Amino acid sequence: MSVGLMESAAPAPAPAAAPPSEVAVQLTNVSRWYGNVVAVNDITFSLGAGITGLLGPNGAGKSTILHMMAGFLAPSAGEVRVAGMTAWKNPEVYRHVGLVPEREAVYPLLTAYEFALMNARLHGIADAEAAAERAIDTVDLRHAMHRRIGGYSKGMRQRAKIAGALVHGPRILLLDEPFNGMDPSQRMQMMVLLKQLADQGKTILISSHILEELDQLANNVLVIVAGRLAASGHFRQIRRLMTDRPHTFTLQSSDDRRLAAALMAEASVQGLELGEHLTVRASDRGSFALALPRVARAAGVTLFELHPTDESLESVFSYLVKR
Known part of the structure; x- marks a missing residue:
């Protein structure tokens, strides 16, 4: 996979200036x-x-x-x-x-x-x-x-x-x-x-x-x-361009079971897991982020915490290397 995103005091006096350029x-x-x-x-x-x-x-x-x-x-x-x-x-x-x-x-x-x-x-x-x-x-x-x-x-x-x-x-x-x-x-x-x-x-x-x-x-x-x-x-930009990999979130709410049931109807939600926290796998990060507060409000559930679990540098690096 290739993602197209190319692009205290000083210890000593600076050397003679290099040719002016933003690219070093x-x-x-x-x-x-x-x-x-x-x-x-x-x-x-x-x-x-x-x-x-x-x-x-x-x-x-x-x-x-x-x-x-x-x-x-x-x-x-x-x-x-x-x-x-x-x-x-x-x-x-x-x-x-x-x-x-x-x-x-x-x-x-x-x-x-x-x-x-x-x-x-x-x-x-x-x-x-x-x-x-x-x-x-x-x-x-x-x-x-x-x-x-x-x-x-x-x-x-x-x-x-x-x-x-x-x-x-x-x-x-x-x-x-x-x-x-x-x-x-x-x-x-x-x-x-x-x-x-x-x-x-x-x-x-x-x-x-x-x-x-x-x-x-x-x-x-x-x-x-x-x-x-x-x-x-x-x-994080690289992660968001990985359209073939679901985005994973953990949530805590006033009623994780009710929220999970409500989220199952959302097109962006690919999978759910109930445990100590509610874990959600979403196909599209933006769509899920917009849908979550609407779904929680309609279900009468209060959201306490929301954490992306696969947007660390370690997660991105591991995925790219395994591919």
Whole structure:
């Protein structure tokens, strides 16, 4: 199934401005294959400011897409443009991109401050020391900034990697499993930081298996299945376009049995189940939402609660992958 919905302080001074454009990242008919194995198959999408979640099962092609966007891999076909420029073999792109790879891309003998400082110097920042300290403060590592990264917990190593990616103030952040190893408090702090960066106009792409965080963070999602783009857009919009899947609701009322009997006559209602709550399966969300208060009023029933049970990001993702 393909759904057509395409479409704190800064850690360091922003780099030279990229060519003006609302689109920060553009993939056009992009494919990547390794011999006879097709990892990414004819994918097109664009990203602007805000947070986008990149979702897919293991082996779906998510890391390949991130590596092409970061300029590490050439597309076998199609075009990848980042900050208005071709990503492949173009060092100028790195002025505008911060990458946090999933693998451990840190040097264990360096301190977090030294790691951020090294990245600042590689980017040619005039006051590299100040930029490194700002990045360290942004990820809340000042208390451990002079300890070697090899002695950090995994969550702290993740934050050190993020500090290194933020040190030059990029407009585009590519994050591969950034919440790995973080405890609940660290995840909450990171979510606040990413929202702040998005509010500043940054373009942030997050590949993650932690759907709960993306449910709260992402403006949009890209769902990759078997190398293809299965759906894109806000996950609730995607869900509402799934016309072949009934919408499920749970209700509580003053008389669930009477309400169930009355609802059976509605054309939009496909199924009912009485238990601790009344569960309703409806073919059309809008029609059911309009009919419910009318039916309840006619039956003399008071509605207390109504909850959609299949409009979470996890539900949408699971359905797309199973298809």
